[in-house]
Amino acid sequence: MVGGARPRKQPTIKEVAQHAGVSPMTVSRTLAGGANVRPDLQEKVLSAVRELGYHRNENARSLRPGQASGLIGVAITNLGNPYYGNFALGVEEVAAETGRRIVLGNTGGDPARERQLVADFLGRQVEGLVLVPSGGSSDHLRPERLGDVPLVLASRRIYGLDVDVVLLDDVGGAYRGTLALLDAGHTRIGYLGNVSSEFTGARRYEGYLRALAERGIEPDSDLILREHAIGSAGEATGRLLDLEDPPTAIFSANNRNSIGALREIGRRLRSGARPDEMPALVSFDDFELAELMPVPVTVVDHDPRQLGREAAKLLLSRLGNGERHQGSARLVEMPVKLAPAPSP
């Protein structure tokens, strides 16, 4: 085993041709399906391919005019977050169904990094871009910069940019989640807001307000914590619970906030607080084992993978055939659903 054959560089079509005793064109034709190539030659070619471990050089292939690269550029803010992981998975699946691959970049929410990634993707001749925007300037996404490469935005839209967008039904989900608390008899409902994404944060807040308004309840600014300055969701929850007239329920606009809130609630219960003093919780974003929590938790559930699939489908429809699909920008809102909540 030791000192075995040196790794060889990838063989070219020329070498395969030589090995099979035919011209490169015959190899090319065979690999393209074998039309108008004698079966015996095809076999010779295919066994040469197997023997040498040959793979067509896709980069060289995509160089030829009219040949697409088969790459989709995907830039998301945090791959480690299961939400975006599933989103990327959805994009990957749909891309794979058409034989395409994704080049993936993590922006970490940094606009500079996003610009860099987009430039790199364009250099790699991606056929399209799927992007979870990081905020900041959107100059690098203007049509004259992207040329003929279509773009789909996800989770967040950029005003003034006329491109396809996929979003969750943030407003509807927050509305229905809040309404569920109101229907259960709660009238003092805290709002735990969104630091990470102002756009979805604003939309979810809108849903919360709409539900309150519908029941004629005036929003109480003491109960609404959506500032960036808040140290953590746990701390914010503590502030809500320490109010003179604390909320009996909390609407939490995202996963991170929900986890923080539950941690704080857990701390207080361990310190001797009575369970019926603790608020019920509605969480935008699902999380596991919600049913085992010490307070009733309702989740606004959604499917980020489906969101990714939808984004990819929008993108692919813009690639279509030769002539670009020229329809105007579309906005897709994916439905969310309330998971059955234990009564408060």
Next chain:
Amino acid sequence: MVGGARPRKQPTIKEVAQHAGVSPMTVSRTLAGGANVRPDLQEKVLSAVRELGYHRNENARSLRPGQASGLIGVAITNLGNPYYGNFALGVEEVAAETGRRIVLGNTGGDPARERQLVADFLGRQVEGLVLVPSGGSSDHLRPERLGDVPLVLASRRIYGLDVDVVLLDDVGGAYRGTLALLDAGHTRIGYLGNVSSEFTGARRYEGYLRALAERGIEPDSDLILREHAIGSAGEATGRLLDLEDPPTAIFSANNRNSIGALREIGRRLRSGARPDEMPALVSFDDFELAELMPVPVTVVDHDPRQLGREAAKLLLSRLGNGERHQGSARLVEMPVKLAPAPSP
């Protein structure tokens, strides 16, 4: 806005050259750093680049001999799982630090899909491969198939394949987790096994057995459920709890099993079971809010992102400079740690 400029195809270096009134070579040199190009021409070139929105065609660039593609192929089993999402993030980060990008494919654990992805990656001239193997034949990973493209395996190793591997310290983690239960006075410790990955499953089982052996406890086959035939972790937990002499603690070999076990425990508590009748749990794989669970949960915590970073570093070290790093295969085991456990 409507009927605005048609999207143009990506400009070429030739068009930039024409626009700037120089030759393509001067453009190329300018973009390569500008050595031996008059400053005034450089400026002309750069403004033509900006004006046309030009990006170098990396595919064409990588066609030239000696030029690397800057792509790393990454194939994982399930991007939606935060474990693999974070793993991929780690690989992406390290790749990005050297200006490389990752092409990502999801195998879904399907060996055929894995073969297909690897072939595609090779066709795209990736500089290296990072793979979470799906099992099945490994013919497509033999050195003569990969040529000069280095491979790093993660989470699972393939015997007979002499390549770099990164693993968690599965044995040690399971050993220490089980030992913690023994130290807390448990003697009947159930084992909830791994369906998804036989390799890590076997290693974790080994750690469990080692801990028992060290304390002179004979493993009881009634307490050990690691068959594929088990319907679900919840059902398996039910079987353990329904034993005449049920375990007072359970070691669960992965996240999925832990969640299933906790769901079953939750069901029984809601049906009136007494909390002190329920087993303590040690879970290999962290999960959020473990501290809020109705039974004491200790987790064997680890950092999949770091695992990904390590995998990428091993890979990059094989790329090094011109001549391939020829050292023999390395095996890296990433440390895990026990999260502080509430006493049982």
Next chain:
DNA sequence: GGATGTCTTGGTAACGTTACCATAGCGAGC
């Protein structure tokens, strides 16, 4: 048998880029 058509094969050029070579300009040194 000759014209016509179909099938098979190979040569050539081009995709976008840059290493290499050639050339021109210019200042320094004798």
Next chain:
DNA sequence: GCTCGCTATGGTAACGTTACCAAGACATCC
């Protein structure tokens, strides 16, 4: 003034691939 050396610029070829064209082989049909 002539060479030498250096800088700046451009032309050419090649990377691996395949569309297109040309040409040969062979069968078909009148």
